[in-house]
Amino acid sequence: MSIHPTLPGLFEPVQTALPLDAQPATEKQIAYARTLAAKTGRVLPTSLFRDKAGLSAWIDQAKPKAPEGRFAAYPSAKQVQFAERIARLKRRQIPAECFKDKVMMSRWIDGNKPR
16 A cells, blocks of 8 residues: 555656647637537547647648639639629629639629728
8 A cells, every 4th residue: 555645647748849839720720620529520630729820730640631623713602692792783794604613703802892
């Protein structure tokens, strides 16, 4: 029987070595990472909240991959909805080719956003 109490992990390092110029993660980054962790069931190490670059790398691995195939270049439904709302406000037509290319749709949106 030991006289000294056992405190597991007391003398183990808690924090991993961070670079001196490491910046803490932003609240927006942390919220997005938590959402991804909940959706994917992946473990989100809270130690990454102190490392913006490390959390960004974790997010890149956890987020769903971009679609591939025939319709990969098409704009998303959200992009189309936003563009249509802008078009109604400005009473303009969205060029037909924008509905087949997400980059063109993005440029049209950027050029026509209400100021």
